Amino acid sequence: xxxxxxxxxxxxxxxxxxxxxxxxxxxxxxxxxxxxxxxxxxxxxxxxxxxxxxxxxxxxxxxxxxxxxxxxxxxxxxxxxxxxxxxxxxxxxxxxxxxxxxxxxxxxxxxxxxxxxxxxxxxxxxxxxxxxxxxxxxxxxxxxxxxxxxxxxxxxxxxxxxxxxxxxxxxxxxxxxxxxxxxxxxxxxxxxxxxxxxxxxxxxxxxxxxxxxxxxxxxxxxxxxxxxxxxxxxxxxxxxxxxxxxxxxxxxxxxxxxxxxxxxxxxxxxxxxxxxxxxxxxxxxxxxxxxxxxxxxxxxxxxxxxxxxxxxxxxxxxxxxxxxxxxxxxxxxxxxxxxxxxxxxxxxxxxxxxxxxxxxxxxxxxxxxxxxxxxxx
Numbered sequence: 235x236x237x238x239x240x241x242x243x244x245x246x247x248x249x250x251x252x253x254x255x256x257x258x259x260x261x262x263x264x265x266x267x268x269x270x271x272x273x274x275x276x277x278x279x280x281x282x283x284x285x286x287x288x289x290x291x292x293x294x295x296x297x298x299x300x301x302x303x304x305x306x307x308x309x310x311x312x313x314x315x316x317x318x319x320x321x322x323x324x325x326x327x328x329x330x331x332x333x334x335x336x337x338x339x340x341x342x343x344x345x346x347x348x349x350x351x352x353x354x355x356x357x358x359x360x361x362x363x364x365x366x367x368x369x370x371x372x373x374x375x376x377x378x379x380x381x382x383x384x385x386x387x388x389x390x391x392x393x394x395x396x397x398x399x400x401x402x403x404x405x406x407x408x409x410x411x412x413x414x415x416x417x418x419x420x421x422x423x424x425x426x427x428x429x430x431x432x433x434x435x436x437x438x439x440x441x442x443x444x445x446x447x448x449x450x451x452x453x454x455x456x457x458x459x460x461x462x463x464x465x466x467x468x469x470x471x472x473x474x475x476x477x478x479x480x481x482x483x484x485x486x487x488x489x490x491x492x493x494x495x496x497x498x499x500x501x502x503x504x505x506x507x508x509x510x511x512x513x514x515x516x517x518x519x520x521x522x523x524x525x526x527x528x529x530x531x532x533x534x535x536x537x538x539x540x541x542x543x544x545x546x547x548x549x550x551x552x553x554x555x556x557x558x559x560x561x562x563x564x565x566x567x568x569x570x571x572x573x574x575x576x577x578x579x580x581x582x583x584x585x586x587x588x589x590x591x592x593x594x595x596x597x598x599x600x601x602x603x604x605x606x607x608x609x610x611x
Contacts, residue, residue, distance in 0.1 A: 340361040
């Protein structure tokens with residue numbers, strides 16, 4: 235019987251490998267080594283900000299072979315990352331494969347029930363992170379994940395006492411220390427070319443300074459977004475003080491009407507980039523921005539992954555969990571005025587909210603400081 239190296243990183247079985255060789259005596263044979271099942275679904279920003287772990291897992295296992303299971307929404311942003319050897323979108327086939335394949339370790343950083351069940355079903359001698367108890371409740375595999383569990387059980391700990399970033403927390407769950415590892419994200423040449431053509435059509439050249447205003451926050455926590463009037467005032471001030479700066483209005487389908495109104499009010503001072511850009515092309519737009527102004531959103535995590543500068547404001551969510559890697563600044567709610575923040579509420583019941591209290595002066599001053607950091611203020 236011929237030799238078939240089914241443990242080779244290049245072996246496919248149903249078709250030739252990248253080197254188009256038979257296995258017997260192949261000089262390119264590269265065993266998988268430790269096979270790691272990595273589970274993290276959404277939210278999309280959370281999946282992206284878990285990727286720094288990929289850069290550190292070889293501290294536990296030299297050159298591990300990583301299979302990441304995610305959901306359909308997060309799948310596009312995790313494509314083309316070289317540290318992920320197989321990327322699977324959760325479905326019934328994935329459930330069967332996870333049970334049938336051999337794993338050396340399972341890391342689950344997601345609290346969603348499908349993720350918890352999948353982590354339980356996988357066979358591995360070592361597991362870390364969140365799991366499902368025999369009573370059907372969320373619990374943990376390992377002691378190192380205790381702090382992450384407590385954050386979900388205690389509002390005072392999560393909202394007031396915690397000083398750890400999200401990266402510190404998930405690294406700790408895996409028994410590692412976060413030492414500045416950056417996000418993993420990779421645009422393709424085709425996506426970069428699409429962005430270049432789009433920017434050229436907008437009259438933006440390589441030497442122009444570009445500031446992106448991400449005007450929304452998605453439907454789940456609408457309390458995270460700044461006011462339309464605030465963005466209008468900021469864009470007007472920025473255009474008045476820096477007419478050479480190109481201002482982009484960014485957002486998704488939920489921001490379509492808002493950005494149409496802003497674009498109409500701003501005229502030639504701003505460019506509406508559209509609300510229907512596929513997520514990876516949206517990322518290609520963010521990649522060309524020198525500075526992004528945003529709330530705690532997926533766009534923020536794209537800016538961090540692409541190593542763009544950001545001015546990010548926080549009200550209903552926890553600022554301490556976000557690490558900008560020294561590329562930007564955070565604007566925080568005045569907790570003396572709004573002791574309810576952070577609240578993680580989907581709707582604010584106050585007549586005057588923390589996002590309404592965020593002034594154009596405060597945001598513009600932060601934008602000026604960041605432009606100065608870029609040498610363009």
